[in-house]
Amino acid sequence: MSKELNTSKAQITNYKLRITDHLSDDLQFLIACCQAEPTQKDTDFISSYLSRITNYELLITAASQHGIIPLVYKTLKRLSEEGLLRDTSDVNSKTDNKQSQNDSHPSRHPRARPGDPQPQSDNTHSSPITNAPAGNTLGVHVSRITYHDILSAFKQQYMGIAQKNMLMTAELLRIMKLLEANNIEALAFKGPALAQQAYGDITMRQFGDLDIFVHRKDIVHIAEILSDDRYEARVDKKYFSNNAFLDVNSDCQFFNDKQNILIEIHWTVFRKSFSKKMQKIDLWDRPSKVSINHHEIKAFEVEALLLYLCMHGSKHTWERIEWIVDIDKLVRVSPDINWDKVYQMAEQANGTTMLELGLLLTSHLFSTPLSQKYINSLSTNKKILSLEREVFFLLNANKQTTDSELQKNLRHFRFHLELQDGILSKSLFITKALFPLKSSDVELINLPKSLYFIYYLFRPFRLAAKYFSKLFSFLLKDK
Incomplete structure (x- = not known):
């Protein structure tokens, strides 16, 4: 704290x-x-x-x-x-208030109250x-x-969202049942599961895909199951047996063209470049059971879900009000949250700052019922208050900022740097930002972890080839 x-x-x-x-x-x-x-x-x-x-x-x-x-x-x-x-x-x-006041018999709107404009x-x-x-x-x-x-x-917009949500929820229930039939453990999170957990209504939250958390060892098997079920992986399935690919990434997308449904299969909730320590938390321990349309599915326990929501929103600089509302709704329907456990997990995941930022935002914007002890502590923490001000600035950015693209990137970098807890975490963040290992770096060859340094040697040549190709195409087009 x-x-x-x-x-x-x-x-x-x-x-x-x-x-x-x-x-x-x-x-x-x-x-x-x-x-x-x-x-x-x-x-x-x-x-x-x-x-x-x-x-x-x-x-x-x-x-x-x-x-x-x-x-x-x-x-x-x-x-x-x-x-x-x-x-x-x-x-x-x-527009002509004075003229209206001079009218001898002004009419009043049936719902108008004394003092309303005429x-x-x-x-x-x-x-x-x-x-x-x-x-x-x-x-x-x-x-x-x-x-x-x-x-x-x-x-009209809401009815379209509600209809789509119901179709996607039915598909989630079917896929979860399909995985269970194949002896694969899975946890639903975000999407319909979060809508039901926090809002109590699958139509009250917008979502565009289905997110499912699984064991990394099951990825190849899951890819085969979904492929047989008319879902196409967005990458070549050979990469699912590429440990380097799995280390660099956190999920893979599968798309059903016929139903226009996208499923994201996660083997970790965040990429290592953002939060490697989140993997220390056992998300399989005491999962919640969520009942949707008389069907029960497993999802993140409330404490883990709350931490995830705060870290996910912070990762994306809280650019959507929905992510703050999620926290408010979840806290309101979960009076028995074990706050000590939430903070213990946050410390394990190097996410205490992100947790407290999320709680401060929801407290200030939605008067979320937190203990006065937490409210007083959060509202007087200079670092969290500074980050909150930056969030509000970025929320307004589309309307007010004249920053260049470089300035925007620097703001986001500084923001993410401030989210890190401790000097060591900040140093690691800077190192990963300066020397990132991307998915495209590891797709060429599957190397054992002891030889990962070779990927960094390949990277300058890959980038040079990439940008030379773009420059060559631009010159040809210009001619």
């Missing part, structure tokens, strides 16, 4: 308010829609934000990129049913285009939009 500093609760609260103020309105809207228990402030912000929407397609795209369309839809649907959303045209049409007269609606209010970063000038339009558009 991080060392606590003497900071009052008032200072912590003020800090939280300051840091979330740096988020764009778009992100604040999406976060408000993902709250387990939206406050009145959240509801008011959602209503206000929708009143300024001029292009809901961009809003849907943003929600999809963050993997939270089902959550946004469910929130908007509930607020609509409770009569808490105003028609966006009530505010979008507020609608304009019919003359002000003669133009098919509505003036977009300043400050809306998700829109262009378009025809008037009502919240019914927005809700209908989200419903």
